[in-house]
Every structure is written in C-alpha cells, then in structure tokens.
Amino acid sequence: MSTATPPAIALAVLDMAGTTVEDGGLVLAAFDVAATAIGIPADGPERDHAWQYVIETMGQSKITVFRALTGDDEERAQLGNRAFEAAYDDLIGTGDIRPIEGAEKAIATLREAGVKVALTTGFSRATQHRLLDVLGWADVADLTLSPEEVGRGRPYPDLVLRAVIDLEIDDVGAVAVLGDTSSDIVSGLRAGARIVAGTLTGAHDRQQLDDAGATHVVDSVSDFTHLVLP
Secondary structure: OOOOOOOOOOEEEEEOEOOOEEOOOHHHHHHHHHHHHOOOOOOOHHHHHHHHHHHHOOOOOHHHHHHHHOOOOHHHHHHHHHHHHHHHHHHHOOOOOEEOOOHHHHHHHHHHOOOEEEEEOOOOHHHHHHHHHHHOOOOOOOEEEOHHHHOOOOOOOHHHHHHHHHOOOOOHHHEEEEEOOHHHHHHHHHHOOOEEEEEOOOOOOHHHHHHHOOOEEEOOHHHHHHHHOO
C-alpha cells in the first residue's frame, strides 16, 4: 500500500521575541517592574520563584502568567499585566530592538516561495504593533496575531489555528511552526502542524525544546527555511 505524499508547507507560523526579534532582555526587565507593581518583594524566595516561573513560561500570554503569579487574583493580575505592558513599551524606545540575524531574509524567502507567514506573540496587540513599528515590519508578514484576537495564547493551539483559518490554509499538515520556547512547541503540536521546530536564539535550550516534543531544533530562523522549502 502506497503512502500519501504530505502536502507542501503552505504556512509558516513564527514567534516574535526570541525567534525573529532580538529585544536585549527587555521581557525580563519589564517583568521585574511588573513584579514590584503587584507587591512581590524585591528579594527572597517569592521573587526567585516568580523569576523562575516567568522563564519557564516564556511565550505564554502575559496575562495568563500574571494570573498564575497572583493566585488568580484578577485585580492584581491585570495590574501586573498593565505594568508589564507599560514598562516594555517604555523600554522599546531605549532598548536594542532588532531582527534576529537572517530573520528578514528568511521571511522574504518563504513568502517568495509562496509560503504564507504569520507572526505571533504572547504580548498584547498594542505591544506587538509597537514592536512592528520600531522594526519597520508593517508589511513583513501576511498576518500578525496576538492572544487578544484568538481568545487564548500559548500553549493552546489557538494562534496557529487562527492563522490557518485567516490565511485559508486547507490542511494543518501544511503548517510549520517555529518558536524559542516550550510553549511554542506545545502550541504547534496541539494544532497539528507537521513541522514544529525550536530555535536556539531565545529563552529555552535544546533539552527543553526536545522535551516539549519539537520535531526539529535549529540554530536560528535562517535554518528554518531549509526545513520548510523543498
């Protein structure tokens, strides 16, 4: 019995910070400001736990992270999220925001080959737009998505599946996902993507990405194109 040939990749879903964008550690700096805003002591085990949790959950929707850190105290979680967004927005203007080396070429190569590209994030829509503006990336991708537009962020599959719907992709088997965190990997696997790759330019290392179930681990987004294109 013959085995059907899998469909060619028609959609690449790429994370932003840590995968296609280098932000010089601004995420952790903004979380530090937000932790203080919600009353987590500057030193001690509570702060250490918060830092560890933030690193482990990199890539997830930020409001979800703050709900976990505050024990589902919605008022404190919202306060933390607002503080994070404000701090990150301020830091964008002073930080070293730039594309990961080779990211723009990789995205252009994919699109020129007929592969649609969606950029996704765990940030709010406003923060994502600010990043895109600073980078000059208004038209770099076919679609940009944040958790606000899909209902749930990573590790749920919603961002990937929304990209499939909005870009009219016929088969989740024609989707490739790239991210730098375990949450990116879990999200892509849950969505049924055929390629769910981790990149070593961001928050999590090879072991963490492998443990999450990555189908491939690449050094950077530049290497991702070789997985996607025949």
